[in-house]
Amino acid sequence: MDTMERDAVAEAQPADKLPVPIAALIGVLAVAAALAAGHFVAGFVGPTASPFLAVGNSAIDLTPESLKSFAIRNFGSNDKVVLLSGMAVTMLLVAVVAGLLSRRKPLPGLVIAGALGLVAIAAVLNRPDGGQLAVLAPIASLAAAIGVFRWLHLVATSRFTAESAHDQGLSRRRFLYSSAGVAVGAGVLGGVGQFLSGRVDVEGSRAGVGSLRPKVPAPAIPNTADFSAIGSSKFITSNEKFYRVDTALTVPRLRAEDWKLRVHGLVDNERTFDFGDIRDRDLVEKTITMTCVSNEVGGPYVSTANFIGVPVRDLLLEAGVPNRSAWVFSTSVDGWTTATPVADLLDEERGALLAIGMNGEALPLEHGFPARLVVPGLYGYASATKWVVDLELITEGAKKFYWEERGWATRGPIKTQSRIDFPVGFGNVPAGKVQVAGVAWAQTVGIDKVEVRMDGGPWQAAELATEVNDRTWRQWRTEFDLGSGSHRVEVRATDRNGNTQTPDRVPPIPDGATGWHLIQFSVD
Incomplete structure (x- = not known):
């Protein structure tokens, strides 16, 4: 876009209304400054005081059990990465909305910034591992969000009072430099905060x-x-x-x-x-x-x-x-x-x-x-x-x-369970003698028997590996002579008290899953 086109766009914009990209950028930079300031102060008062992490921990605590189970089931140990990524996207959207609502006046954005700041303060105060000074981090975030939003909004709207094209140009350049300064400052503060948060040499302590x-x-x-x-x-x-x-x-x-x-x-x-x-x-x-x-x-x-x-x-x-x-x-x-x-x-x-x-x-x-x-x-x-x-x-x-x-059970004895490790679900194996193997566990009781059946046929006793002790899993294996096509294999275990796994499927919460493990696989 050349100079004449930019001037045309500016003239088409209402005289007292910020362009959409500028308004959105103000919101994003204010949130970035808030997060960086909070993370920086948290480097001194404790890593968990960082507003982003404190809100994330509160989100974990308040998430409905069904959603937590879904996250663990589908993302495993990456569930926290998914949570933080989702929070980052959500905050980005909120920042953009705050900016867009403030194209004429900064008040809507300041109200949203204040609300986010209060949420962060509440999250930090609710942390059981936060010290007395932990609240300083979200306070710093709140001050940075309001200060940066108000300042950038003022710089961006200064062109409305400019009396000449030259002054308007100076106003635009001032906004550009100010925005760049905020972005760089946020990056530096966040980086320093991250460095300070990791200054406890726990790796050296572990090595020692x-x-x-x-x-x-x-x-x-x-x-x-x-x-x-x-x-x-x-x-x-x-x-x-x-x-x-x-x-x-x-x-x-x-x-x-x-x-x-x-x-x-x-x-x-x-x-x-x-x-x-x-x-x-x-x-x-x-x-x-x-x-x-x-x-x-x-x-x-x-x-x-x-x-x-x-x-x-x-x-x-x-x-x-x-x-x-x-x-x-x-x-x-x-x-x-x-x-x-x-x-x-x-x-x-x-x-x-x-x-x-x-x-x-x-x-x-x-x-x-x-x-x-x-x-x-x-x-x-x-x-x-x-x-x-x-x-x-x-x-x-x-x-x-x-x-x-x-809502979880008060007592948590582990239930007798078994699992098929090979073949893998929906995998392919050669025709002929097909090995089936896996593990079973009934900690502090011990595994007495593992049975396997193919395609709904009779149960077949599996060979049990040597037991190490009754506090560990026990491995098992068996084999079937199979022709080509799709097959279904199931397993069940019996512990030393004579308790055989129930086929009834129940979810893990509140006191552990039950049911037989079943997989489908193909023989070539």
Whole structure:
């Protein structure tokens, strides 16, 4: 567009009304400045005070259960990326709307900016892990949004009072330079805030833990416990592939040097342990399969690892537990909570751990470094607090934990389940002897039998791999002589108590999915 065309467009615009692109840009830049200012201040007062993250965490807390389950089912560990992306798009649209509503006067945009600021302040104040100064971050966002919006709007409308074409040109250039300055400033502030948020050297702290050598190592996994050569999962899940499902929008950055665990409430003697207290004890290693309650029938949220730590039982007994019917209300550094019967944590056979290591190294950050709870036989939502910093003994029902407040069951025993790993759903295999393999689990009880049937025919007992212990999954395999075409295979498991999986399909919430895993595949 040449100069004459631009002048023609300007003359066609009402004298007191901003062009659509300019109005939209003002809204977008004001929101960008607000987010950057808030993120910058959060770098000093705490990363979770960042308004964008605080609103995101509040969104997670307020999201209906059906929508959370949909996100986990369809996006897995990427659900938080999807949430943040959706928030970014939503804020962009709101910014554009705020700008467009303010083409004549800035008041509509200022009202929207104020409303967004108040939402951010409420979100930060509602965070259980925010300090007293956390509110400064959303206040800074609010001030930046209002200030930048009002200023850019004033600069953009200054051409209305210009007395000559020359003055109008100066006004346009001033707006261009001002907009560029805001964009660059927002980028710099946001970048500095991100740098400050990561200044806690948690990676160095984790590396400093060094090699973890348990005094009581887990028994070696026999080769006969693993059918991964024919398509089943590897018996031990690597740290990188171990499932992750939690509510943490950003992984807490807590150094081992700063970590403390408080044990209090209905105990004889309140105790506080630091990382050195735990690290210097006689560490034990246990092979444990963990399962998420969000796991659909045949789903991926079940994994096995060698966890290293100290028995939770020892810590509780040192504090003194006069009431064996009490519950332990555990809290993460980010405020997430759950409650577990103290009887389950004192059960020597179950072997609950305060874990500081996983598969021979310090816990990965996303799996709870510096320390987490691992309780065999219970779904994670009711036991497996990551980044744990507080254990409070309470009477049953005295407090409601995070997921209980959202309608999930109070108790979370893992249900007997089985899964087909090979063939894969809708896959193709050669005709002839077709191997079928997978895993089954019934933690703290053990798997007694796995049966498989093809195309609705009779159930056929599968070969079971060597059992490692009753706290882990058990692998299985069998084979069928199949001709070409489409086939359907189903599996069911029976635990050592004689309980066989029910065919009735129920969703994971409130206390775990049930049903037989079924897949379709083709034989060429």
